[in-house]
Amino acid sequence: DIVMTQSPDSLAVSLGERATISCKSSQSVLHSPNNKNYLAWYQHKPGQPPKVLIYWASTRESGVPDRFSGSGSGTDFTLTITSLQAEDVAVYYCQQYYSVPCSFGQGTKLEIK
Amino acid sequence: QVHLVESGGGVVQPGRSLRLSCAASGFTFSTYGMHWVRQAPGKGLEWVAVITSDGSSQYYANSVEGRFTISRDNSENTLYLQMSSLRAEDTAVYYCARAASFRLELPWNWGQGTLVTVSS
Numbered sequence: 001d002i003v004m005t006q007s008p009d010s011l012a013v014s015l016g017e018r019a020t021i022s023c024k025s026s027q028s029v030l031h032s033p034n035n036k037n038y039l040a041w042y043q044h045k046p047g048q049p050p051k052v053l054i055y056w057a058s059t060r061e062s063g064v065p066d067r068f069s070g071s072g073s074g075t076d077f078t079l080t081i082t083s084l085q086a087e088d089v090a091v092y093y094c095q096q097y098y099s100v101p102c103s104f105g106q107g108t109k110l111e112i113k
Numbered sequence: 114q115v116h117l118v119e120s121g122g123g124v125v126q127p128g129r130s131l132r133l134s135c136a137a138s139g140f141t142f143s144t145y146g147m148h149w150v151r152q153a154p155g156k157g158l159e160w161v162a163v164i165t166s167d168g169s170s171q172y173y174a175n176s177v178e179g180r181f182t183i184s185r186d187n188s189e190n191t192l193y194l195q196m197s198s199l200r201a202e203d204t205a206v207y208y209c210a211r212a213a214s215f216r217l218e219l220p221w222n223w224g225q226g227t228l229v230t231v232s233s
Contacts, residue, residue, distance in 0.1 A: 102220075
C-alpha cells in the first residue's frame with residue numbers, strides 16, 4: 001500500500017504571502033507509459049465537502065484560482081499558494097490515485113498569521 | 114450539476130450494523146465509479162471503498178475489509194455502504210463521492226456527508 005506523508009501538519013502564513021505544502025509518497029506514483037503522476041490535491045473547508053484543486057500533480061481544476069499550483073514528480077510533490085487570501089484558510093490533502101487502496105496524506109491546516 | 118446526498122447515519126452500538134445510502138442525480142450514475150471516504154472527529158480524510166460503474170468490482174481499505182460492503186443500484190441511482198461489526202473507531206462523517214471520468218481511483222465530486230457515531 002502507498003503511504004502519503006505531508007509536511008508540515010499546520011502552517012500560518014500572512015495575507016499576501018506564499019504558502020508551501022509538501023507531500024511525499026512511499027513509492028512512485030509516476031506512470032512511465034504516459035509520464036503522468038497520479039497525485040491530486042484537495043481543499044477542505046469546515047462544513048463543506050472536499051474540493052479537487054489539482055490533479056495529475058500540476059493540472060488545475062476548472063475554476064481554481066491560478067495562485068494555486070502543483071509541482072513535483074515520482075515521490076515528492078508540492079502545493080504552492082502564492083499571495084494567500086483569507087478564503088484559502090482550510091485543510092489541504094494530497095491523494096494518490098495510482099493504485100488501490102487509494103490513500104490521502106494526513107492533511108495540512110493552513111491559517112492566517 | 115452533480116448532486117450527491119448521503120443518508121442513514123446515526124448512533125449505533127458497537128458490534129451492530131448500519132447501512133448508508135447515497136442518492137445521486139445530475140449525471141448518468143451507471144457510467145461512473147463511486148467512492149466512500151470518511152473523516153473521524155478531529156482527524157483527516159480516510160478512503161474507505163470504491164466500486165466500479167457496473168458494480169462488478171469493489172475495493173476496500175484494510176481497516177474495513179471483511180466488515181463493510183459497498184454496492185450500488187444503477188436502476189435507482191443509489192450507492193450503499195453496509196457496515197457491520199461496527200467499532201468506536203468507525204465513528205466519522207461518511208462522504209460518498211463520484212469518481213473522476215478518467216480515473217476510478219480519484220474521488221471527484223463529493224456529497225455533504227452523514228455522521229455515524231458508534232457508541233454504547
